[in-house]
Amino acid sequence: MKTRFNELRRFLNELVLGKEDKIELCLCCILARGHLLIEDLPGMGKTLLAHSLAKAIGLNFSRIQFTSDMLPADITGVSVFEVANSSFRFHPGPIFSSVVLADEINRASPKAQSALLEAMEERQVSIDGCTHLLPDPFFVIATQNPLEHSGTFPLPESQLDRFFMRISLGYPNRDSERTLLEKEDRRELLTKCEAVITKSELLIWQQEAKLIKTRPALLDYVQDLVEESRNSANFINGISPRAALNLVSGARAWALLAGRDYVIPEDVQDVLPAVIGHRLTQAMDQEGHMNLGMNPADRLLEITPVP
Amino acid sequence: MSENISVILIKQKFHISTGQEIKPDRQALYSLFIAFLLSVSPHLGRLPVWFTLLGIFVFGWRYKIITTNGTPPGSVIRIVIIFTVLFLLFQHYHTLLGRDAGVAMLVALTMLKFLELRTLRDYMLVVFLSLFIVLTNFLYSQSLWLGVYLIVVIIVLFTVMMYLNHRNRQKPFTMLKRAAAIVMMGLPVAILLFLLFPRLQGGLFGLPSDSHAGLTGMSDTMKPGSINELNQSEKVAFRVEFNGRSPPVTKQRYWRGLVLEKYEQGVWKEGPQVKAIAGAVRYEKEDLIEYSILQEPSNQKWIFVLDMPVSKPAELKWGTGQTLRSMEPVRERLQLQMKSAIEYKFTGISNGVRQRNLDISSVKGARLTRLADKLYREAGSDKAYIKAVFDYYRDNEFFYTLQPPLLGDKPVQSFMLDTRRGYCEHYASSFTIMMRLAGIPARVVIGYQGGEWNERGDYLIVRQSDAHAWSEVWLDESGWVRVDPTSAVAPERIEYGFSAMRELMEQGQPLGNVAGERLQAILAGTLFSRTIKGVKLFWDGVNTRWYKWVIDYGRKNQNGLLRWFGFQQTDWGKLVFLLAGLVSLVVGIQAWLLFRRKKIDPAVRQYQKYCRRLCRVGIVRSPSEGPARFARRVIGARPDLRERVMSVTEAYIAILYAGNTHKEQQQRLARTVNEFRPGH
Numbered sequence: 001m002k003t004r005f006n007e008l009r010r011f012l013n014e015l016v017l018g019k020e021d022k023i024e025l026c027l028c029c030i031l032a033r034g035h036l037l038i039e040d041l042p043g044m045g046k047t048l049l050a051h052s053l054a055k056a057i058g059l060n061f062s063r064i065q066f067t068s069d070m071l072p073a074d075i076t077g078v079s080v081f082e083v084a085n086s087s088f089r090f091h092p093g094p095i096f097s098s099v100v101l102a103d104e105i106n107r108a109s110p111k112a113q114s115a116l117l118e119a120m121e122e123r124q125v126s127i128d129g130c131t132h133l134l135p136d137p138f139f140v141i142a143t144q145n146p147l148e149h150s151g152t153f154p155l156p157e158s159q160l161d162r163f164f165m166r167i168s169l170g171y172p173n174r175d176s177e178r179t180l181l182e183k184e185d186r187r188e189l190l191t192k193c194e195a196v197i198t199k200s201e202l203l204i205w206q207q208e209a210k211l212i213k214t215r216p217a218l219l220d221y222v223q224d225l226v227e228e229s230r231n232s233a234n235f236i237n238g239i240s241p242r243a244a245l246n247l248v249s250g251a252r253a254w255a256l257l258a259g260r261d262y263v264i265p266e267d268v269q270d271v272l273p274a275v276i277g278h279r280l281t282q283a284m285d286q287e288g289h290m291n292l293g294m295n296p297a298d299r300l301l302e303i304t305p306v307p
Numbered sequence: 308m309s310e311n312i313s314v315i316l317i318k319q320k321f322h323i324s325t326g327q328e329i330k331p332d333r334q335a336l337y338s339l340f341i342a343f344l345l346s347v348s349p350h351l352g353r354l355p356v357w358f359t360l361l362g363i364f365v366f367g368w369r370y371k372i373i374t375t376n377g378t379p380p381g382s383v384i385r386i387v388i389i390f391t392v393l394f395l396l397f398q399h400y401h402t403l404l405g406r407d408a409g410v411a412m413l414v415a416l417t418m419l420k421f422l423e424l425r426t427l428r429d430y431m432l433v434v435f436l437s438l439f440i441v442l443t444n445f446l447y448s449q450s451l452w453l454g455v456y457l458i459v460v461i462i463v464l465f466t467v468m469m470y471l472n473h474r475n476r477q478k479p480f481t482m483l484k485r486a487a488a489i490v491m492m493g494l495p496v497a498i499l500l501f502l503l504f505p506r507l508q509g510g511l512f513g514l515p516s517d518s519h520a521g522l523t524g525m526s527d528t529m530k531p532g533s534i535n536e537l538n539q540s541e542k543v544a545f546r547v548e549f550n551g552r553s554p555p556v557t558k559q560r561y562w563r564g565l566v567l568e569k570y571e572q573g574v575w576k577e578g579p580q581v582k583a584i585a586g587a588v589r590y591e592k593e594d595l596i597e598y599s600i601l602q603e604p605s606n607q608k609w610i611f612v613l614d615m616p617v618s619k620p621a622e623l624k625w626g627t628g629q630t631l632r633s634m635e636p637v638r639e640r641l642q643l644q645m646k647s648a649i650e651y652k653f654t655g656i657s658n659g660v661r662q663r664n665l666d667i668s669s670v671k672g673a674r675l676t677r678l679a680d681k682l683y684r685e686a687g688s689d690k691a692y693i694k695a696v697f698d699y700y701r702d703n704e705f706f707y708t709l710q711p712p713l714l715g716d717k718p719v720q721s722f723m724l725d726t727r728r729g730y731c732e733h734y735a736s737s738f739t740i741m742m743r744l745a746g747i748p749a750r751v752v753i754g755y756q757g758g759e760w761n762e763r764g765d766y767l768i769v770r771q772s773d774a775h776a777w778s779e780v781w782l783d784e785s786g787w788v789r790v791d792p793t794s795a796v797a798p799e800r801i802e803y804g805f806s807a808m809r810e811l812m813e814q815g816q817p818l819g820n821v822a823g824e825r826l827q828a829i830l831a832g833t834l835f836s837r838t839i840k841g842v843k844l845f846w847d848g849v850n851t852r853w854y855k856w857v858i859d860y861g862r863k864n865q866n867g868l869l870r871w872f873g874f875q876q877t878d879w880g881k882l883v884f885l886l887a888g889l890v891s892l893v894v895g896i897q898a899w900l901l902f903r904r905k906k907i908d909p910a911v912r913q914y915q916k917y918c919r920r921l922c923r924v925g926i927v928r929s930p931s932e933g934p935a936r937f938a939r940r941v942i943g944a945r946p947d948l949r950e951r952v953m954s955v956t957e958a959y960i961a962i963l964y965a966g967n968t969h970k971e972q973q974q975r976l977a978r979t980v981n982e983f984r985p986g987h
Binding site for chain 2: 213215217218231232233260261262263264265266269301302303304305306307
């Protein structure tokens with residue numbers, strides 16, 4: 001299993017240069033059956049990363065480019081009247097794929113956003129009274145531009161909470177950028193690539209991740225974190241039970257990727273910023289300023305002792 | 308170096324962050340200010356009015372300092388302010404000692420402390436001063452409400468203390484809950500201290516001598532009008548418990564306070580004090596009632612007891628005419644065990660007493676004398692004469708009213724023959740004079756009559772409005788006999804009590820002829836008024852128990868309690884010994900309950916030992932650091948320790964996180980930790 005992970009990592013790192021740590025988080029997210037939100041400036045390789053992930057897993061892939069005039073039917077599909085047998089037939093929308101890339105999700109209206117997010121949560125779509133199951137595995141990678149950009153509808157907290165993780169890529173370092181500039185276009189490279197792992201392999205891994213051991217000492221630590229986030233005056237809202245669950249399953253997947261069958265506190269610490277970052281809001285401090293020096297997740301980790 | 312390490316070790320042990328010093332911020336100042344105001348608020352009505360201005364001045368200045376980032380006033384200005392305030396205080400109280408001036412000075416100086424708040428220490432000082440101010444509130448009142456309120460204030464002050472001392476601040480509500488938990492944890496010890504702490508004579512708190520201003524009660528003379536003032540007051544005069552038995556009926560509830568024998572210029576006064584003769588009263592055993600009186604502070608010596616008291620508690624002495632009084636004016640609630648006989652007979656009367664009770668030297672008016680002569684001639688005997696005077700009241704349109712017309716310089720004559728309007732004092736006074744005019748020894752008794760029975764607490768409440776005056780006449784065959792002329796005019800006053808009668812008068816009902824059922828209906832009142840009355844009585848019951856069991860808990864109750872637990876003959880030393888033992892027991896149990904949950908895994912203990920050893924060589928684990936990450940850092944700093952660090956960390960992780968809790972694994976961890984000596 002370890003060699004297979006390494007093959008997967010090598011494959012992705014060849015396509016997306018210099019982002020080993022972020023790729024590791026993406027893999028963790030997939031193994032934990034979570035949905036991923038990538039937030040960054042345009043042109044930072046968000047779409048490339050999403051494409052590469054889909055390609056590597058070898059699942060069928062569709063891309064939805066979100067725009068402000070988009071309707072829910074553009075995502076979920078519509079029932080069309082067919083004259084030949086005079087009946088309605090359901091034409092599945094782009095969401096009926098194993099990997100869905102929802103590009104620039106915050107450019108769409110809240111109505112279209114919620115159609116996607118409901119499907120993400122329920123893993124099924126209901127149209128005209130019929131329930132259509134989405135394929136398994138089902139994995140949404142959404143990208144969004146930073147909220148300050150014009151023409152964006154920010155995702156409300158309740159919908160942000162549906163995403164398992166939020167990561168941002170950031171600029172590549174100097175060496176990676178040089179390679180990027182020298183070598184051929186990544187997109188072209190992508191079309192030539194073959195899938196690295198199979199669907200059944202992924203399903204097995206996802207099962208494995210669920211079986212990773214979490215001992216009482218570790219759960220104590222997770223609960224301490226949760227409690228601290230709820231009681232501390234540093235944060236406005238505490239960690240929700242769903243977020244806590246995601247934290248544990250993320251830590252399990254992280255331990256699996258590290259080749260362990262048990263979770264240690266460091267696993268939790270590694271995934272926490274990505275899992276909790278978009279759900280934790282920092283409170284103003286007493287003088288009325290935001291504490292800009294440290295992001296809320298790191299602050300939470302710093303003030304919670306490891307048992 | 309060694310000092311540094313021990314500090315680090317302590318911080319490590321108690322998870323104290325080694326980060327920057329805590330600096331009180333604006334929020335801390337505001338919350339401290341609010342907590343201070345809460346602790347002072349019960350004093351507000353008692354402090355000089357200019358304190359408000361001083362407060363606005365101080366806090367306004369402080370606010371300006373914060374908002375403009377200015378500096379606090381220098382020491383010269385501060386000294387000038389302090390002396391000005393002390394001077395003003397002296398002007399107001401003419402002293403700086405005693406309760407009122409002392410409290411005012413404490414509040415004023417605490418307020419001024421706000422001007423020079425700088426460090427954490429200053430803030431903490433204000434918190435402690437506020438706690439002291441909380442305590443001074445008990446010098447003025449010891450009511451249940453105040454107690455509850457001040458506990459809340461203490462919780463708020465604790466919260467502020469927590470806020471000041473914690474770097475990683477929690478939400479205000481969380482801290483409030485924690486402060487409340489701390490206060491609650493202190494309660495068992497507080498109760499123990501309350502029950503067992505050696506008592507000095509006096510109240511719950513030793514009060515300064517100026518603590519008893521403004522108490523009201525009955526005066527020692529009677530002239531028409533003096534009781535009327537009391538009748539307006541709903542204040543409780545005293546409460547009575549009948550030791551679980553039901554009380555005598557309302558018309559037998561005469562609470563004897565003073566006997567007035569001397570009549571001068573229309574004013575009744577006490578005669579010379581005569582020691583009561585032992586055995587002056589004869590009674591049957593079955594007529595005896597035992598009860599206890601809880602006398603409210605009255606600032607007077609009179610004690611009001613049920614007619615007729617036959618025994619005397621040690622702390623009282625006898626007064627004229629079988630009355631009781633205390634040695635000192637009653638300034639604190641007093642509880643007394645009493646015995647009275649409902650049926651009684653006086654055995655004799657001395658010549659001096661007889662002469663005093665026949666004195667009519669100050670009575671004026673020829674018409675009055677003629678009336679008495681005429682009535683006595685028609686009646687023929689003493690007993691018949693008493694009845695004749697009663698009938699005279701009844702048949703001649705006498706009215707009971709609380710607004711009687713003024714009487715001239717012959718008050719009794721104008722009352723009996725002209726105005727015929729008055730209340731108990733007028734009737735008692737005129738009746739007694741009528742008796743004396745006919746040569747029957749008679750005197751006025753003042754006290755209370757009636758009282759409200761509180762079913763919830765099984766005790767009787769006697770209010771100031773129940774104040775009453777009646778007469779006693781000497782008949783040779785029956786001794787002193789109580790005669791209440793008011794009952795001839797307003798029988799409701801005697802049968803149902805003063806408040807019932809006032810209710811009737813307010814409704815415009817004529818007195819003396821309202822039939823039973825209708826009267827009951829009128830007295831029952833509306834559902835609303837009954838509910839209000841029920842709530843009032845309930846609250847009075849709660850308060851009475853509070854005073855009886857908490858405030859009045861003294862040496863006597865303490866001894867009783869100790870005897871109940873089987874401790875005979877306790878002295879000061881034994882008590883302290885017992886108290887220390889019990890307090891440590893309670894604290895021990897609490898500590899056990901508190902720390903039992905945090906049972907430390909032996910593996911964790913071993914790991915802590917390993918961390919301590921690393922700490923000694925200057926590698927300190929931050930509390931938020933996981934074992935694997937810490938190991939990496941240790942190896943980075945000390946590559947030579949690599950092997951041993953790895954084996955400790957692996958064993959620790961295996962036990963704690965991988966669930967490999969085999970004995971060999973535990974032993975392996977213990978062994979590797981023991982062998983771990985990172986010293987140079």
